[in-house]
Amino acid sequence: MSGIQSAIGVITGIPIQDTINQLIAISARPRDRLIARTATLKSQQVAFTELTALVIGVQLASDGLGRDETYSQVDVSSSNTAALTVKTTGTPAVGTYSFTPVRQALNQQQLSTRIDSLETAVGAGSIKLKQGGFVSEPQLLDHLNGGQGVQRGQIRITDRLGNSAIVDLRFSQSIDDVIDAINSTASINVTASIEGDSLKLTDNTGATLSNLVVQQIGSATTAADLGLGSVNVASATATGTDIVSLSQATKLSRLNDGSGVDLNQSLPELEVSFRDGTTLQIDFSAEQDLGDILDTINAADPARLSAAISADGDRIELTDLTVDSGGTFAVQSLFGGTTARDLGLEATASGATLSGNRIQGGLNSVLLQSLGGGHGIGELGVIAVTDRSGASVNLDLSSAETLSDVVDLLNASGLDIQASVNSARNGIRIKDESGGTGNLTIQNGVDGLLTADKLGLTIDDAVNSVDSGSLNVATINTNTRLDSLNSGRGVDDSSFIITDSAGAIGAVNIAADGIETIGDLLDAINGLSIGVEARINDQGDGVYLIDTAGGADALKVEESGSGTAAADLGILGTGTSVDLGSGPQSVIDGALTPSIDIDDDDTIDDVIEKINSADAGVTASRFFDGIGYRLSITSNESGKSGRVQLDLSGIGISFDEVVEGRDALILVGSADSVGAGVLASSSTNSFEEVIEGVTLTVKEPSQNPVTVNVQRTSSKVVSSLKLLVEQYNKVIDKLATLRSFNNSGSESNPNISTGILFGSTELLRVEQALGDLVTGRISGAGSIRSLAELGVDVDEEGKLSFDQEKFDAKYASDPNAISSFFQTEEFGLSVRFKTEIDKLTGVGDSLL
Numbered sequence: 069m070s071g072i073q074s075a076i077g078v079i080t081g082i083p084i085q086d087t088i089n090q091l092i093a094i095s096a097r098p099r100d101r102l103i104a105r106t107a108t109l110k111s112q113q114v115a116f117t118e119l120t121a122l123v124i125g126v127q128l129a130s131d132g133l134g135r136d137e138t139y140s141q142v143d144v145s146s147s148n149t150a151a152l153t154v155k156t157t158g159t160p161a162v163g164t165y166s167f168t169p170v171r172q173a174l175n176q177q178q179l180s181t182r183i184d185s186l187e188t189a190v191g192a193g194s195i196k197l198k199q200g201g202f203v204s205e206p207q208l209l210d211h212l213n214g215g216q217g218v219q220r221g222q223i224r225i226t227d228r229l230g231n232s233a234i235v236d237l238r239f240s241q242s243i244d245d246v247i248d249a250i251n252s253t254a255s256i257n258v259t260a261s262i263e264g265d266s267l268k269l270t271d272n273t274g275a276t277l278s279n280l281v282v283q284q285i286g287s288a289t290t291a292a293d294l295g296l297g298s299v300n301v302a303s304a305t306a307t308g309t310d311i312v313s314l315s316q317a318t319k320l321s322r323l324n325d326g327s328g329v330d331l332n333q334s335l336p337e338l339e340v341s342f343r344d345g346t347t348l349q350i351d352f353s354a355e356q357d358l359g360d361i362l363d364t365i366n367a368a369d370p371a372r373l374s375a376a377i378s379a380d381g382d383r384i385e386l387t388d389l390t391v392d393s394g395g396t397f398a399v400q401s402l403f404g405g406t407t408a409r410d411l412g413l414e415a416t417a418s419g420a421t422l423s424g425n426r427i428q429g430g431l432n433s434v435l436l437q438s439l440g441g442g443h444g445i446g447e448l449g450v451i452a453v454t455d456r457s458g459a460s461v462n463l464d465l466s467s468a469e470t471l472s473d474v475v476d477l478l479n480a481s482g483l484d485i486q487a488s489v490n491s492a493r494n495g496i497r498i499k500d501e502s503g504g505t506g507n508l509t510i511q512n513g514v515d516g517l518l519t520a521d522k523l524g525l526t527i528d529d530a531v532n533s534v535d536s537g538s539l540n541v542a543t544i545n546t547n548t549r550l551d552s553l554n555s556g557r558g559v560d561d562s563s564f565i566i567t568d569s570a571g572a573i574g575a576v577n578i579a580a581d582g583i584e585t586i587g588d589l590l591d592a593i594n595g596l597s598i599g600v601e602a603r604i605n606d607q608g609d610g611v612y613l614i615d616t617a618g619g620a621d622a623l624k625v626e627e628s629g630s631g632t633a634a635a636d637l638g639i640l641g642t643g644t645s646v647d648l649g650s651g652p653q654s655v656i657d658g659a660l661t662p663s664i665d666i667d668d669d670d671t672i673d674d675v676i677e678k679i680n681s682a683d684a685g686v687t688a689s690r691f692f693d694g695i696g697y698r699l700s701i702t703s704n705e706s707g708k709s710g711r712v713q714l715d716l717s718g719i720g721i722s723f724d725e726v727v728e729g730r731d732a733l734i735l736v737g738s739a740d741s742v743g744a745g746v747l748a749s750s751s752t753n754s755f756e757e758v759i760e761g762v763t764l765t766v767k768e769p770s771q772n773p774v775t776v777n778v779q780r781t782s783s784k785v786v787s788s789l790k791l792l793v794e795q796y797n798k799v800i801d802k803l804a805t806l807r808s809f810n811n812s813g814s815e816s817n818p819n820i821s822t823g824i825l826f827g828s829t830e831l832l833r834v835e836q837a838l839g840d841l842v843t844g845r846i847s848g849a850g851s852i853r854s855l856a857e858l859g860v861d862v863d864e865e866g867k868l869s870f871d872q873e874k875f876d877a878k879y880a881s882d883p884n885a886i887s888s889f890f891q892t893e894e895f896g897l898s899v900r901f902k903t904e905i906d907k908l909t910g911v912g913d914s915l916l
Contacts (some may be wrong), residue, residue, distance in 0.1 A: 115806050115824045120909045122799045123834065127905040129792040133890040134898030138788055139883070143781040144762055151770040152734070158761025165759060165776040168735040168745075169766040170239045173706040173753050176729030178714060180699035180721045183672050190675055192668035193718020197684040197701075198609060198661040199555065201541040201713050202493040203439075203471050204432050206242035207312070211322070213293060214315030214381065220744040221288030223296070226281040227256045228304065229273040237290055238744035241733055243267070243432060246294065264476060265312035265382075265431045266295050271304045280306050288744070312431050313381025316359030323358070325429045325438040327545040329410040330587065331355065337407035341398045342372055343420065344390035349402065358384075361411065378423060382469075383412050386422040397422055406546075426469040433472035434541055441608030442542030445522040448474075450513025452520075455483045456532070457504030465519055471496065471539070474523065491724055494713050495524060495536035508534060538715045542608025544660075546587030550578070553660060554636060555685050555705065562631020564640070569619030569654050572598040578633050586611070589637070610638050610658035614648065623654040666719050672699055686712055699723075707731045707751025732766050734758070738773065782879045785886065786872060793860060793868040799838060800867050807831050835866070837904050841897070842868060848895030850888030852878075855897070858886065 132138055140159045146152050151169045183190065209218040220240060226232035233255040240246050243262070250260040250269075257272045258280070271280045282299040284291045291297040295308030320329045331337060336351040350368045355361050358377070362384070365375040371389060378385040388397040398416040401408040408414035412424035429435050437444040448468055454460035461481050468474045471489075475496060478487035484502035491497070500508045509528045512520045520526040524536030544553070551558035561579035568574075574596030576583070581592050586604065589611065593602035599617025604610070615623040623643030625634050634640035638658035645652045662684040666675060672690055679688035679701065689700050699721065703710040711729040716722065732753045737745025748758050755764040762778065807828065810821045843862055845853045852858065859874030879886060890898045 116830075119799070119802055119806065119831075119834070122795065122802050123838070123905055123909050125795040126792065126799060126838065127901055127909075129788065129795045130890075130898045130901035130905075132788040133785070133792065134896065134902075136891075138784045139780075139887040139891075141781050141784045143777075143779050143783075145777050145779075147775040147777075148770065148772075149767070151766070151768050152774040152776070153765045153767060154776055155763045155765070156761065157756070157763050160759050160761035160778045162778050162780055165736075165778070166738055166745075166773045167758070167764065167776060168239070168739055168773045169768065169770045170733035170735055170747070171730070171769050172766050173732040173751060174727055174730050175706045176703040176711045176725065177727035178701045178712075178723040179726050180701075180723050182693065182696040182698055183721065184696050186673060186697060187671060189669050189671060190666060191718060191720030192670075193666050193716065195664045195666060195675075195679070195719065196538075196661050196713075196715035196717075197664070197679075197682070197686060198494075198538075198543065198713040198715060199685065199709075199711070200543040201538075201609070202711070203434050203495060203539060203541055204489045204493050205429075205434075206244035207432050208242050209240060209246070212243070212311045214313045215317045216293075216315070218293040218311075219289045220747075221290040222285035223291045223294075224281075224283040224285055225250065225253070225256055225258055225269070226278055226283075227258050227273050227275075228271045228278050228280055229257065229275040230278040231256050231273075232281075234285060238739045239733070239735060239747070241747050241749065262431050262472070263307055264472065265310045267308045267311070269296070269299065269306045269308075274304075276302070280304070282306075310381065312428065314358055314377050314383075314428060315381075316357065316362065316377075318358040318428070320355060320357060320361070321547065323427045324410060325434050325541075327410070327438070327442060327542065328547045329355075329361075330406045330546055332403065332405055332407070335403050337402060337405055338411075338413070339400055339402050340373060340386075341396055341400075342390040343388050343392040343395045343397050344372075345393055345395040346372070346390065348372060352407070382426045382428060383424040384427070385424065386413065386417075388417070388420045388422070392420070430470035430472045433470045433475075435470055436468060436474070438541055439471070439539045441540045441606045442545055442604060443606065443608075445539070447517055448519045448522065449515040449517035450519060451523075451525070452509070452511045452513055453478075453481060453483060453485070454507070454509040455485050455502040455504065456500045456506045456508050456530075457484060457502035458506055459483050459502065460509075462513060490535050491722070492538070492714055492716075494538040494541065494715060496539075497533055497535045498525060499533040500531075506530070508532065510534060537717070538713075540607045542604070544586055544604060544609060546585065546590065546604070548586045549584060550586070550589070551584075557636075559636040560632040562633045563628035564631070564634035564637075565626045565628055566593065566596065566598060566600055566613070567621075567624045567626070568599040568617040569615045569621045569623055570599060570617035571619065571621065572617060574598040574600070575628065576633075577628075605657050605659055607659055607661065609661045612658065613639060613643070613656040615643060615654040621654075623656055625656060661715075672697055675699060684712070685710070703729055705729075705751070706753075708749075709751050734764065734766060735773075780883055782876065782883070785879070786875065789858065789860065789875065790870055793870045796838065796842065797867045799834070800865070803831050803835055804865075834908055837908060839866065841901055841904060846889075846895060846897060846900065849890075849892040849897065851882070851885045852889040858889075 142156065142160055142162060144154045144156050144160065146154045152167060212218055220238050222234050222236050222238065224232055224234050233253045235249050235253055237246055237249055240249060247260045250258065259270045259272060261268050269280060279300050279302050282291050282296040295311045299306040323329055331352045336349040338350040340348045340350065348369050350365060352364055355364060362375045365373065374387045374389060376385055396416055397420065399408050399413040399422065401414065412427040415422060415424065426435060439445045448465040450462050450464050452462050461483055463477060463481050465474055465477055468477060475487045478485065478498065486499045486501055488497055507528050507530050510520050510525045512518050524539065525534055527534040553559055559578060563575055563577040566574050576592050583589050583592055590602045593600060599615060601614045601616050603612050605612035613623060625639045625641060627634050627640065638660050639656050641656065643654035643656045646655045662682045664678050664682055676688040676690060679686065685704050686701050687704060690697050691700060703712050708729055708731050714723050731749040731751050734748050734755060735745045736748055736758060739745060748755055753766045758764055806824055807826050809826060842855055858878055859871035861869050863869060890896050
C-alpha cells in the first residue's frame with residue numbers, strides 16, 4: 069500500500085519544500101556573494117591582463133621606431149631595367165651610381181668537324197677535358213706596365229693610305245680586347261698583333277701616302293700605356309715598347325704564371341755563396357710582393373749583397389759586393405725548398421752579377437718552366453727544320469724563356485713556315501706554307517738536348533702541319549687551395565688512410581691537420597712515417613703518390629669512415645706498377661682531368677653519352693648542319709673560369725672554339741672621364757660587391773650608362789608610425805570599455821551598467837601617462853619636438869590620427885631629424901615610451 073506524499077503539512081497547510089528552499093537560499097547568501105566577488109575579481113584580472121597586453125603593444129610599436137633598420141631601409145632603382153636590374157641584399161649607402169653594361173657572360177662552346185652520319189665511327193682514342201692550362205691567356209690591361217695598368221680611352225690610328233679612325237678602348241679589359249678593337253675597325257687597313265712583350269701594328273694598304281700614325285684622343289694616356297705613343301713611321305710595320313714588366317708592387321702570387329713563390333715559414337729559404345768564399349742564409353717570412361723580397365735580400369747583408377729588378381723588367385738581378393777571392397757567386401734553395409727556383413735565382417754567376425731567370429710570363433704567353441706540369445721541359449737547344457720545299461735551317465732556341473719566344477724564333481727562321489698557338493690553346497702548331505711536296509721535317513739537333521721532342525714537334529712526313537699537342541701547363545701548384553678544386557666544389561674535410569707496399573699505415577686528416585693548399589697536403593703526406601712520396605704529377609693537374617717502401621703489396625689509399633677526401637683528390641684506390649727509372653714502383657696518379665676513352669666503333673651518340681656521364685663540367689650534344697652532324701661541347705659554367713681545354717688523342721675529329729667563355733663586364737663610373745672609370749668582371753651576369761648590399765645583373769649590353777639610385781625610403785618609418793597609432797588607439801578603446809558608465813533606464817527607474825574597471829584610478833594613470841607621451845613636447849632629441857610635427861594628432865576622443873602628407877613633407881626636408889626624434893639616447897621618444905611603459909607594465913613594482 070502506498071503512503072501519502074505532499075509538500076504541504078497535513079495539519080498546518082504550510083508549503084514545507086518552499087520554506088526549506090528559502091532557508092537554504094538565505095544561508096547561502098554569503099557563499100553567493102563570495103562567488104560573485106570572485107567572478108568579478110577574475111573578470112577584473114582578465115581586464116587588467118588584456119589592458120597590459122595592449123599597452124605592451126604600444127611599447128613594441130615604439131620600439132620599432134627606435135631601431136636603426138627602420139631608418140636604414142633604402143629603395144634601389146635602375147634607369148634601364150632592360151639592360152641592368154638591381155636587387156637589394158643589404159643596407160647600401162645612399163647615392164647615385166653610374167654603370168655601363170659592357171657585355172654578358174658566355175658559356176664556352178666548341179664544335180667538332182663534320183661527321184657524315186650517325187653510324188660513322190669517330191675513331192679510337194681519348195678525350196681529356198681539362199679546366200684551364202692554356203698556353204695563351206689574354207693579359208689583363210690592369211696587370212701591364214708593372215701593375216700600373218693602362219688608362220683606357222680612345223686613340224686615333226692613321227694607315228699609310230691616309231685613312232684614319234678613332235678606336236674606342238674605353239671598354240677594353242684585356243690586350244685581346246685591344247687587338248680585336250683595332251682589327252675590327254673597318255675604315256683603316258691596319259692589323260694589330262703581339263710580338264714578344266709588345267704590340268705590333270701592320271699596315272696592309274701597300275701605300276706610302278702617309279706615315280703609320282697612332283695618336284691619343286683626349287687627356288688619357290692610352291696610346292703611351294700600350295707602348296704605341298711614339299708610333300709615327302714611314303714603314304708598313306711599327307712595334308711598340310715593352311709593356312710587360314715587374315715592379316716593387318708585383319704580388320708574389322702572380323709570379324711564375326700564377327704559381328707564386330714557395331716560402332718556408334720557419335726556416336731560411338736561400339743560401340748565397342760569394343766570390344770571397346763566404347756564405348749567407350736568407351730567411352723570408354710574410355713577404356707579399358716583390359718589393360718585400362728585394363727589401364729582405366738587401367737587408368740581409370748590405371755590405372755583401374744587393375738585389376734589384378733587372379733593366380728588362382722580367383727578372384731579379386743580384387750583385388756580389390765582396391772582393392773576388394776565387395770563390396763562386398751562386399744561389400741555392402735550402403732544406404729541399406724551391407724558393408731559389410721560384411725567384412729565378414737558382415744559378416751560378418760568371419762574375420759579380422747574377423741575372424736570374426724570367427719569373428713572369430710574356431704578353432699572352434706562359435713561361436717554358438710552366439710547361440711539363442709546372443716542372444718545366446728542361447733546357448732547349450737546336451732543332452733542325454726542313455720545310456716541304458726542301459729549305460732547311462738549324463734553329464737555336466736556347467734563348468727562349470716563354471712559349472711566345474719559341475714561336476717568334478720559329479717565325480724568324482727564314483723558312484716558309486708559320487708557327488702559332490694551336491686551336492686547343494694547349495700547345496703550338498707549325499704550318500708549312502712553302503707549297504712544296506716533300507716531307508715537313510723537324511728533328512732534334514746534334515747537341516743532345518732533344519729540343520724537338522720536348523716541344524712535341526718531332527716529325528718527318530708529307531704533311532702540311534704538325535701540332536705539339538698538350539704541353540701540359542700546370543693547373544695546380546703548391547699554393548692552390550683545396551677549396552678551388554673540382555670546379556669549386558673543393559675537398560671534403562675528412563680523413564684518408566695510406567698503406568704502403570710494406571704494410572705501414574699513415575693517416576691524413578684534412579680538417580684536423582689544417583690542410584688548406586696542395587703544398588700543405590704534400591707536406592702532410594711526406595711527413596708520415598711510411599714509405600710514400602707525394603708530389604704534383606707530370607701533367608700538373610693532380611697529386612702523384614710514389615711507393616718507396618719496396619714491399620710486395622701495392623700502394624693503397626682508403627677513405628676513413630664516410631668521408632670523400634681521397635676521392636675528391638683523385639687518389640682513392642690501389643696503385644699501379646710503373647718503372648720510374650729505378651725499377652717498378654707502385655704509384656697512384658690523382659689526375660683531376662677527366663679522360664674519356666673512345667673505342668674504335670663508337671659513334672657520335674656513343675661519344676656524347678660518355679662525355680655526359682663523365683661529370684666533367686660540360687654538356688655534349690649534336691646537331692645536323694644540313695650536310696652532316698657536328699658534336700657540340702658546351703661548358704656548364706659561364707665565364708672565363710668555365711673554359712675547358714679539349715686534349716684529343718687518336719680520334720678522327722677536331723674542334724674549334726665557336727663561343728669563347730668570357731666574363732660579364734660592367735663599367736663603373738663614366739666612360740668619358742679620364743681613365744674611363746673602372747671595369748668590373750663577373751663569371752656570371754650578376755655583380756654582388758660593386759655596391760655593397762646591392763646585386764646588379766646585366767641583362768643586355770648598352771652603349772649608354774645606366775643610373776642606379778639608392779635612396780632612403782620612409783616606408784618602414786611610416787608603417788611603424790601607423791602601427792603606433794593603431795596600437796595606441798586600441799588602448800584608448802579598451803580604456804573606454806573598461807570604465808564605461810551607462811544608464812539605459814529613466815531618472816525615476818534607472819538601469820545602470822558600468823565597465824568592469826569603472827572607477828579604477830589605474831586606468832586614469834595609464835591614460836594620463838600615454839597621453840603625455842603623444843601630446844607633450846620633448847627636448848634633447850633634435851629639432852622635432854612633438855609627434856604633431858610628424859602628422860600624428862589627437863582627436864576629441866583622445867585617439868590618434870596620422871597625416872601622411874604632413875609626414876612626407878617633413879621626411880623630405882630632414883629625414884635625420886625624424887630618426888633623432890625617436891632614437892636619441894635618453895631623450896628620444898622611443899626611449900621615453902619604453903621608460904614610461906616599464907613603469908606601467910614592467911616586472912616587479914609596476915602599476916598594472
